[in-house]
Amino acid sequence: MITIPYLTALSTYFSYGLLFAFGQFRDFFRKIFDWWQASNLQGYAPICLGLEDFYIRRLYLRIQDCFGRPIASAPDAWFDVVERYSNDNNKTLKRTEKISRCLNLGSYNYLGFAAADEYCTPRVIDSLNRFSASTCSTRVDGGTTTLHKELEDCVANFVGKPAAVVFGMGYVTNSAILPVIIGKGGLIISDSLNHNSIVNGARGSGATIRVFQHNTPSHLEKVLREQIAEGQPRTHRPWKKIIVVVEGIYSMEGELCKLPEIVTVCKKYKAYVYLDEAHSIGAVGKTGRGVCELLGVDTADVDIMMGTFTKSFGSCGGYIAGSKELIQYLKYTCPAHLYATSISPPAAQQIISSIKVILGEDGSSRGAQKLARIRENSNFFRSELQKMGFEVLGDNDSPVMPIMLYNPAKIPAFSRECLKQNIAVVTVAFPATPLLLARARICISASHTKEDLLKALEVISQVGDLVGIKYFPAEPKKQLQHQEQQPGKDTIKLE
């Protein structure tokens, strides 16, 4: 639950209103100017109409330098950010040769496998020499190597399911699996804050889509009861099958899914559960096996488990794990398996090696150390930030922590001020989040040391004072002067 102070909500609306008004003003002048100059489209309709890219042209371009910052080294705990400059008020940004070494609080590097690793990298280079960078063919043609088979067995073992299939990209995994297992006549019930890849896959499948309130099992039950009783729209025939799609950790909120309750509800109403563990596999749980291990859910109860290797394993690609029949069927019909190039062999080797490290099969205890460190780091950082008075979302143990900013002017202010002090943070605004709820998102890694975290806390505290985002009262030790009201009587609750 996010509570905005009344005054902040008003000022945020006002800021957006002002930006919108200015944008329309400038658009009006541009229209006149264009009409003056003959358009050179010669009868073609313009490729982007009217208000479609209004947000991009008038709002996003002003703060474009906060997004898409290029880096010149591996995305490890400390990395090199390339400096950019602009001659035309942020419309185009040019690279310079200068780089600045910054602390990385934005990359998804939960277990620290992002840079060259002492166990993984030699093996990766070996497989590069043996199998080359790509197989240039699809899995069913000539793209299955012994490495791919080993990888699938390894993943199935790690996740705790009988079989698994691996694809070269996590986004495509969702978009190409849902159309194959459900079609017209089926129902997909998805959480309201699900990722864009799930939404795309659900749309591409042709099934009916219903949404339930974020992480609320009681509302899910209500929706299920209604839908089963009503049947398909207009014909009222019974549904062919129902799939409920949830995520392990929601990347914009940092909170864990209420998996045990959702699984109970789904079992009662005979719906299938599809769990997307993009951010949670490898990062949470005692041995890194994801939310099922953390929340004590038996993996046999979740019908389809999906995940990606980009975050905790430092590689690329996605997987689906399930029963043997499901995987066999997917290998026969899934378009991502039949038409897309198979996953690059060095990337496959990186996944195998990193799983071995996590499970301790490489002979050292680095895996267990990494898991313990990320848990400690996340809990420490979150509690410190909350003590300082920031509004931080997310559950304990989750390595993703968003800090609320709300006001559109604070987004670039926070980002630029932190960069000046060599801390690289990620700020997220509309359309990835609702309009009023802009935030800065911190991703903690196992390769951050205690000193790194203390430095980050110091800088964030300073910048927070400067920008004015400490919405809650700090712990009694310090007295901060900030303009916002204390939350209490006059707050607006948003869910």
Add this chain to the structure above:
Amino acid sequence: MDCSPVKTAILGGWAKHKLNSTPDPSVCVVALQVAMESAALNFVNTTLNWVTLALDAPAARAVVFGVHIGGHLFVEVLLLVVILFLLSQKSYKPPKRPLTKKEIDELCDEWVPESLTPPITEEMQSEPPVLESAAGPHAIVNGKEVVNFASANYLGFIGHEKLRDSCTFALEKYGVGSCGPRGFYGTIDVHLDCEAKIANFLGTTDSILYSYGLSTMFSAIPCFCKKGDIIVVDEGVHWGIQNGLYLSRSTIVYFKHNDMESLEKTLEKITAKNQRAKKLRRYIVVEAVYQNSGQIAPLDKIIKLKEKYRFRVLLDESNSIGVLGHSGRGLTEYCRVPIEKIDIVTASMGHALATEGGFCTGSARVIDHQRLSSSGYVFSASLPPYLASAAITAIDVLEQNPDLTSKLKENIAILWKGLSDVQGLSIASNPESPIVFLRLEKSTGSVKGDLQLLEDLANRALKEASVFVVVSKRSTVDKCPLPVGIRMFVSAAHSECDLLKACSSLKKVAGVVLKDHICA
């Protein structure tokens, strides 16, 4: 005007008189009736007075023929009101009764879902052959060395030492993954260098890198095509394009595979139907070398049609980059069409350039728009940096050795000559396409039967003759109507004796397997 007190007084007086004179029960009743009547009349008159006062209607004040209109008017108005009320009443509907909790419980208990997957049949259980080495022109399958025609390794870059060196350097510097989407510190300098290199190579202003070949088309199309737009597309395009078209929710019209007359007729029909072209965006989507059939699209004719009917062209050059044109710049060079005339060019780098991923190139406006609204770019992690540096090296090597494309052309010609007299199979692809597509001359009648026969042929070729060819497979969600066949991907790294061996083995195996299906 107020006549009610007068009336009441008159009636009251009369009643009193009656009551006083004869204490008769009937008279009392009558008196009561009169009293009620008077009360009613009183009420009616008051209402009427109110109404007339409010409306200031002169009609009510008139006295025609000495009769007070007031009462009449009121009755008529009342009648009108009753009629209107009855007319406006809805026809009888049985009252809505929502389901009770018990009924919903029963329905939920009764409902039985289908199983998640249909039952597994024999053909679903076949496993593809497993490679034990790199997928170069010679590969090791099941311990045996085979001649590999199953990898789209057109320029022979798999195993090339320059690519290997640049990948090793990138792996040591950047690790494997990029750990973030492009907007959040996932943009590494090699990505920007790669985009600039591709744009430079092809002669366009800018390009954008996607992390997967398949997602390039189905992310680029929904960016530019929304509900209401019209897209004319070849019926033989691959699944990535079909999915992109479906997600864009535009109106889709198919034309016959690679048939320019059919295209012209379709364009004519659409332009005639929709005169208001101002806000309607219209696109033609074609592939340069079709994955499903090996045909090459006649780009010069398409450009003429495009300019005549004012459509925009989207071209998928996955199988033609590095192959067509004397320096490998693709279909635009081959057909001598300036690349500025094509609005959007996409390609997958998993074919000639021997890496993974895809790119899209075009004018600056087109590319900039995709950076924020293409879902496969914004919401997905970026391409691993070592693959981007492999792409840069591949383009470098291609620029320095333009004779690779001519070697490839020679190899295709040798294979064509050798396979032109295979019994039972005919070559269905263009003589210049790097995908040689062999179709059954006489079909068995069903797609399943065809597939069975061809699979048998491919398996035998692998086991007995050590030649690795593949059959084109279709997914259940694919809507392509083209026939299936055997696909052979020719590479510039194949030697002449490899190709001759393949031709003779295929002839032998086809003779054995297809002897019932050879037409006289």
